[in-house]
Amino acid sequence: LVQLLESGGGSVQTGGSLSLSCVASGDTASTTCMAWFRQRGGQEREGVGSMLIGGLYPIYHASVKGRFSISHDAGKNTLYLQMNSLKPEDTAMYYCAAANGRCLESIRSYDFDNWGQGTQVTISS
Secondary structure, three states, rough: EEEEEEEOOOEEEOOOEEEEEEEEOOHHHHOOEEEEEEEEOOOOEEEEEEOOOOOOOEEEOOOOOOOEEEEEHHHEEEEEEEOOOOHOOOOOOOEEEEOOOOOOOOOHHHHHOOEEOEEEEEEOO
16 A cells, blocks of 8 residues: 655646645555546546656646646655646646556556545636
């Protein structure tokens, strides 16, 4: 079991930037991929981006490509999400997730086994 703790959410104006962090603990040796998801009010959870542990094969949802960037610090067991040029439609609860199996280039929620509690991101116009 992997425990995930997100931080870094908050409120910024349109065009601003935020950086999210997700610290993993527990059985991290079994983790194959990590990802960020988000859930906007009344909508299903959607994948924002993911990568293999080690930083390979990053993949992003089309709506954030070019604006968001995922990175991973293996020494700190921490996943990051750098969000630039933020838009009101980026407002959501953002979740960190970890997979223990096949997950290459996946941002499908069913490929991920462990989830954090989420951190709120609010973008004002």
